[in-house]
C-alpha cells in the first residue's frame with residue numbers, strides 16, 4: 398500500500414517538475430498539498446512516514462477527527478472546503494490554513510474566534526471561476542471589493558486566491574477557469590493590494606494540476622493521483638458533481 402503511495406508521489410512530483418519546466422517556472426514555486434479526505438487516519442500516518450506533513454481536508458469535522466488521531470505528529474492541516482459560520486470553532490482549534498473564505502460574515506466569525514484564542518490563520522479567498530451554481534466561492538467580479546474589507550480582520554493572513562475548475566473533459570474550458578483566477582489576481586495587484594497577500598494561486602487537482610501550473614498555480618491540491626480513487630463520489634463533496 399505504502400509502496401504505491403511512494404510510487405504515486407514520485408509520479409506526481411515528476412509531473413509537477415515537467416509542468417514547471419514547460420512553463421519556465423521554478424519547481425520550488427509550486428507547493429503540493431496532498432488531499433486526504435475519506436482516507437482513514439492510519440493512511441495519513443503512512444503518508445507522514447513517506448515524508449508528507451501538510452494535508453488538505455474538505456470537511457472540517459472529518460479533518461478535526463484526523464488531527465486528533467494524529468496529534469502526536471507534527472502535521473499541518475489545511476481546510477479546503479466550504480465552512481459554515483457555526484463551525485468556525487472546530488476549525489481554529491487545529492487548522493493552520495483555510496482555503497475557502499467566501500463571505501464577510503465568515504471572515505468576521507473566524508477573526509473573532511482567532512482573536513479570542515490569540516491565534517492567526519492563513520487564508521485563501523475562494524473564487525467561483527466556473528460560475529457553476531453547485532460551486533462555492535465569490536463571483537470573480539466581486540473579489541476586488543471583498544479584498545478591500547479584509548485588512549480589518551487582523552487575525553487572517555491573506556495568502557491568495559483559490560478555485561476549482563469546471564468539471565469538463567474540455568481542457569480549454571478548464572484552462573480558462575485558471576486564467577480567470579490569475580486575472581482576478583492581476584486586478585487586485587493593479588488596485589494596489591499588496592502582492593505578499595495575493596501572491597498565492599491555489600488551483601489544480603488530480604485531473605488538471607499540470608494545466609494549473611502552466612497557468613501560474615502556486616499550490617496544487619492533489620488527492621486521488623497520490624492516494625488512489627475515492628470510494629465516495631464527488632457529489633458527496635460538491636452537490637451537482639458527477
Ligand SMILES: *Cc1c(COP(=O)(O)O)cnc(C)c1O
Pocket residue numbers: 432434455477478561601602603604618619620621622634
Ligand atoms: C477533493 C478535493 C481536491 C482533490 O481532488 P482529487 O481529485 O482527489 O485530486 C482538491 N480540492 C478540493 C477543494 C477538494 O475537495
